[in-house]
Amino acid sequence: TSNEHNGFDWVVFLGTGVWFFWSLVLLSLFWILAIYMSLLLCLEVRIFILFSQILILLVVGICSFFFWLLFTYWKERWLTIGLSLQVFAPYIHLGSISMMVMVAWPVAFYVIHLEGEAKIRRYKITSNERRRNKMCNMITKLRALQVAVVLPFFLILLCLYVVPWGNHSPCIQEKDKLGPKPSFFGHRGAPMLGPENTMMSFEKAVEEGAFGLESDVHISMDRVPFLMHDYDLRRTTNIREVLPNASLKHPGFFGWYFLSTLNAGKWFSHSWVKPFYHMKPLSEADREKASKQKIPKFMELLKLAQREKKLVIFDLNVPPRQHPARSAYIQIAVREILDSQIEQHLIIWLPGSQREYVRSRAPGFQHIGRLFTIEQLTKQNITRINVDYKRLFYNGLREYKAANININLYVINEPWLFSLAWCSRIQSVTTDNIQVLNKINHPYYFMVSWLSRLFFHIWLGDLRTWVTISAKSCHLLPVKGAPANQLTATEPIFLISVEQVDWVEPTAFNRKQLNFRDCLDFFVS
Known part of the structure; x- marks a missing residue:
């Protein structure tokens, strides 16, 4: 927090004898190095790789040293993070929920796309043993990719659902209970x-x-x-x-x-x-x-x-x-x-x-x-x-x-x-x-309690919806042991047609027109 910048600058002055905005210098340096290392990882840059490795090790060492200093001599400064969460947590939670709602649709469509690819690969399995093993490996990779996408999403969503239980903010109260302005x-x-x-x-x-x-x-x-x-x-x-x-x-x-x-x-x-x-x-x-x-x-x-x-x-x-x-x-x-x-x-x-x-x-x-x-x-x-x-x-x-x-x-x-x-x-x-x-006439980030109660009821409704959808998804899972080249009673295939997959044998399934209920069940599952 910037509330501690002046105190940090004063402590550095005692050791160096030079007054400067040392806190801003260190923060700017760490931001620049963090962005630089992120670009290296994302772009997979191989130029000056030895220099980059040395720089990364140096940054990790410096950050570890400063974390050690904070934990050893200024460990009470970490309490500022807890205080900031008391103020900003309700708004961060609302923003995170909104972001997760927007991300949910792309994630869902991507998972559906992976599911379609997996089904295509599964029906494409032939009697050739080598090709069969290759297809099975590809299906396993697609399933692993689905898990890698869905599992973090649901874990983050679960954490967001749990947050309100542990959040206590003094700035959520009735207006008539707000105390007088501090002197x-x-x-x-x-x-x-x-x-x-x-x-x-x-x-x-x-x-x-x-x-x-x-x-x-x-x-x-x-x-x-x-x-x-x-x-x-x-x-x-x-x-x-x-x-x-x-x-x-x-x-x-x-x-x-x-x-x-x-x-x-x-x-x-x-x-x-x-x-x-x-x-x-x-x-x-x-x-x-x-x-x-x-x-x-x-x-x-x-x-x-x-x-x-x-x-x-x-x-x-x-x-x-x-x-x-x-x-x-x-x-x-x-x-x-x-x-x-x-x-x-x-x-x-x-x-x-x-x-x-x-x-x-x-x-x-x-x-x-x-x-x-x-x-x-x-x-x-x-x-x-x-x-x-x-x-x-x-x-x-x-x-x-x-x-x-x-x-x-x-x-x-x-x-x-x-x-x-x-x-x-x-x-x-x-x-x-x-x-x-002295010019602040009303506390910032103040939220009247009826808004928090409304938010709590919305949260409960979302939680019930999530439980219902999860139960429905488990109910619609394919029957264990069903043949790989046959559809189960609950398996949607509206993304696939015989014309698109000419390698499917006519006896595997009959082309049919899916109704709205079938599509809805697929999206829910």
């Missing part, structure tokens, strides 16, 4: 409209109607809380131009005076590689404003939230070892919040350390937890959790909803994922794409 937390502000974790980004999020603002907080060497996500300054500042030898240094080991001199916007406004591949071009005014952004203090975000009456949720990063504030970073953050004079109910406290101290100093903070058990949340008096959206795959977090625990999902950027969260009655989501998601 939005701007993930590092509005990072598609301004440089992440800058005041411009947070102001853009407020303009787009954000319910709350999400950020990441570090503590400087002189104990000043500031906003920064990464564990170095390479990606979002000009540290490589100012102090290249210290570009890999943890941002917490710098003083605030030096940090305040760094530019935190040119990477966003003037770089030819944007942080998101589908973000819109900036206006000239926004480009100029973005190029002048600096690293903001935590206090600046709190002042903005107080003025606009927005909630604030933040990750408080633990200072590295040998940092002077490592043992007191919780106290520093709480003091900064209290000094800002912001209403305490606007603060959503996420850090799990020293909650009792935080409650004693600021009893008005709203505490939010991770994916703990309900017993742990109840014991800590927490009524809100902050969860990765992929956890929605497990029963839709139903037990937490039953316990009246509010759920915030992160990070949701795609409309279909937001629609799934809406249909699942999620209270809020954290997003990079607030300017798009």
